Amino acid sequence: MEIALIGNPNTGKTSLFNNLTGSYEYVGNWSGVTVEKKVGVFKNNIGHLIDLPGVYTLNPLSRDEGVVTSFFLNESVDRLLNILDASQLERNLNLTLQLLEYERPVLIGLNMIDVANKRGIQIDVSKFSSLLGVPVVPVVARSGKGCDKLVDVISTKSVEPAKKNLVYYGKEVEAAIISLSKEIEGKTEQSLRFLAIQYFEGNEQVKNYLHTITDSVTLSKIHSALEAELQNRYNSKSLSNFIYLKRKETIDKIVAEAAVKKSTVVPLSEKIDMIVTNKFLGIPIFLMFMYLLFMLTFDWVGTPLSDALDALLTGPVTGFFESALTTIHASAFIHALIIEGLVAGVGGVLVFVPQIFILFFFISLLEDSGYMARVALVMDRIMESVGLNGKAFIPMIIGFGCNVPGIMAARTIETPKERLLTILLTPLMSCSARLPVYALFVGAFFAGHRALIVLSLYVLGIVVALILAKIFSSTILKSETSLFVIELPPYRMPQFQSLWRSTWDKAKGFIRKAGTFIFAGSVFIWLLSYAGPGGLDVDMDHSFLAMIGGVIAPLLAPIGFGTWQAAASLITGFLAKESIIATMNIIYFVPNDSSLQGLLANYYTPLAAYSFMVFILLYIPCLATTATIYKETGSKKWTVFSVVYALFIAYVLSLIIYQGGKLFGLV
Amino acid sequence: MFTSFKAGEKGKIVDLSHVNHLVQRRLLDLGITEGTEVCVKCVMPFGGPIMIESCGQCIGIRRKEAVQMEVVKV
Structure with a gap:
């Protein structure tokens, strides 16, 4: 049996989905967090549950909403499960009445009765059910209360609407x-x-x-x-x-x-709003929050954890592999492949898992608490002045975690031009995969100002995106219509369980990549560095990798890092940004990240290191991001454009920073 | 004029026909139409958006759209 879950945005649809299917889903709080069609299996195996994006009506405005309408037109579904927000009945019923006209069995889950009660609204459930002619089950989607009853009704009762033509149109x-x-x-x-x-x-x-x-x-x-x-x-x-x-x-x-x-009292949510969306404090509060995020990720919690993990990997783990290889009398080739290739490459990336978890945790917190929509509101004025709207800020913040879901989140933007612009600019947001590179370089060159230097890169990404938005929107992507109407959902205390779920859901991708992409890439890079025209086990400077890097190196000389090592790691960075670190660990074969930092001082000046980081920040969307851009825009032209403009901007900015810095006597 | 409202003041929407068509549609989706009572929650600085409340839900709209809404104080 196929059952589609449908309802207004912010009605607890995704929480209900999680509770009914028990699957690891993504739970969010800003309008349109469900950007893809997701299917889960009911806990008691009665059928499939399809999670549709939140919509107010079946008459679509954005592409996200179009997904729902096309689902209704082109696919067959056995039952509809409509979730309603009891505190906003009128608005929610507008969709319900359209669903009833669709003439498929409908079942209603009435959520947020507690919120409704607090607002002084009392609902007579059985009366409500008989008026609509379909079963209505009260649920608390967040805690899962009432879900058993819901499943029971879905699987046993015939939910054929008892009343036809509920609305008489004259x-x-x-x-x-x-x-x-x-x-x-x-x-x-x-x-x-x-x-x-x-x-x-x-x-x-x-x-x-x-x-x-x-x-x-x-x-x-x-x-x-x-x-x-x-x-x-x-x-x-x-x-x-x-x-x-x-x-x-x-x-x-x-x-x-x-x-x-009955008459109402002011809910807490509105009191909080008076502060966070305050006239003058709104933007400073947001910046404060971001600063806190960076301090926690890089200084207070993340770095000590990463250091501990690094010590574990280079000490006991490497020792374990060494002794295991010696015991089985592995050949010198295998020994080198595992220790110099895999442990150095994959391990060098895994070290950053704690920092990435912290970053994703805070992004989930932003989404689940309802603050994200406020950020969009606070930022709208700035975004409007560059030809975007406040909603574009949400994909960009998600892009800090990973550009791929960020680009997909752009679907909630109603106007096509603004959406395309957001897709093109989201890759400039510094994703978590670029973070290991910064962490390594700030550790080597800017140890006293870690968080500040990294924050400067994130801000640079945003500033460049805003400037380019202005340029693009007034030249190649002109549009007259801009739409900004945003629902600000009430604040909700995030539940630890759902926070952990969505953090894990996002961060596991990073670990999986380390096990697959980075693993294979490390072997390949190591082979290229191990072999050369002169045969195997050559001096690294005469390897194939050095030759390939050497071709590009002269181009990079004006921006401060014209070495074949830098060029080679940049090439691998296209596959995944964190493989830059894996490659460097292999090239400068060193036992751990801290000795790599010491070694880097011989190859980079602090100025060149900053220029390198800026280049990494901007130079190219990674392979997965490029594929997503192509999927979302459906245009080869725009995909190529997104790669080319990024490369151009990265080179120009690095050139300005490096050459400009030298003029001012920085080194 | 809606934009002359201060935070906390209430009004009733009289006419939305001058507002951008898409914005009208979206407001309608949110249950805001002629005759709806709204309360201005806060006004962002530098010509930024305003936040309005209607039936317990908060919505952000741009100042330039708010200007086109005809609202009378209640």
Whole structure:
């Protein structure tokens, strides 16, 4: 059995999904965190649960919402599980009524009754259920209370809607629904009434769908005749507005009968808002939060943990491999491959796991608490001035963790141009894979100011993105329409369990990459460094790797690091940014990261090191990111553009920093 | 004029027809239409967005869109 989970954004849909399927899913709090179609298996194996993006209506505005409509048009589903926010019944019912018109079995999970009660709203569940003609089960999605009952009802009861045509749209519209239904009868498997009403509402996707199965002229004749009639008779603004008002009438009637409202008290959430979205304190508070994040990741907690892990890997772990290899009398080649290639390469990357976990933990905290939407609001003025909108800031912050989900999160931006711009600029956000490179270099050259130097790189990424946004939006990506309406969900105390889940969900990708990509890459790089035109086990300076790097090195000389080692590690950085560290560990074969830092001082000056970090920050989106850009834009042209402009900007900025720095006497 | 409202002041929406079509649609999705009562929660500096509340939900909209909304104080 296929069951689709659908509801408004921020109704606890993803929490409910987790509780029903027990799978490790991503739980968030800002509008549109579910960016992909996700399928889970029910805990008691009664079928599949499909998690759809949150929508307010089936008539889509953004691409995220389009996913839902196309799902309804093109795929078959056995049952719909509609989750409602009890504290926002009117708004949520607008979607429910459309779902009922779809004429598939519907079951309602009524969430956030506690919030509703606090606001003075009391709901009579059985009355509500009989008015809608479908089963209604109260749930607490966050704790999982009521989920057993929900599963019970899904699997046993027949949830065929008892009432048909809940909304009466007036005799003119009803007559037009019948005549349009006649046109498409027998040509589609979907509900005719649903298609007709959505068509009249101006749903573009339904319109395109209908045009593929029947004559478009006849349809638009019915539409305009109806609109004209309504205008004459009722002086209605538009057909879609007329339908909306009819639906609202029904909703008001249902709510009046099933819910009682009393006077309210100011919820805590609004008190917090007075501070964090305060006129003058909003941006400083956000910056403070980011500073705290960096201090925790790099100074207070992350670095000591990483150092401890480094000591463990280079000491006992390497020792273990050494003695194991000696015991089995491994050949010199295998010995070198494992110790100099794998342990140095993979181990050098694994050391940064604690810092990456801390970073992801804070990003999850931002999402789950509801602060993310506030950040979008606070940042909108700045973003608007460069031709973006505040919502673009969310993909960028997620991009700090990993650019791939960041780019996917851009789907919630309604206007195509702003979305494309956000996709192109998100790779400039310094993702966690670039973090090991910074950590290594700041440790070697800027030990006294770790957090500050790293923060400067993150800020540089943002500043470059904003400047480029301004340039792109006023040249190649001009757009007149910009849309910014954002829902600010109430603050929620994040639950440790769901925080841990989403942190683990994001960070495990990093560990998996270390086991696969970096593992294979390390072997390959080591082989290239071990072999040369002169045979195996050559001096590294005469290896294939040195030759390849040597070709590019002269180009890099003007920006401060014209060595073949730097060039070779930059090439591998395209596969994954953290493999830059793996490559360096192999090239400068050293037992651990701290001795690598000592060695680096012979090859870089502090100025060149900073220039190198800036280059790493900007130079190219990694392979996975490039693939995602291609998938999301569907355009080879824009994908190539995203790589080329990044390379160009990186080179120019590094050149300015290095040459400019030398002029000022820095070294 | 909506933008003359101070934080904490309440108003009733009279006319939305001058607002950008997409914004109108989105507001409608959130249940905000003519006749809805809204309360200004806070106003961002330098011409930034304003935060309004209606039926217990908070929504951020841009100042330039707010200017086009016709609202009377209640």
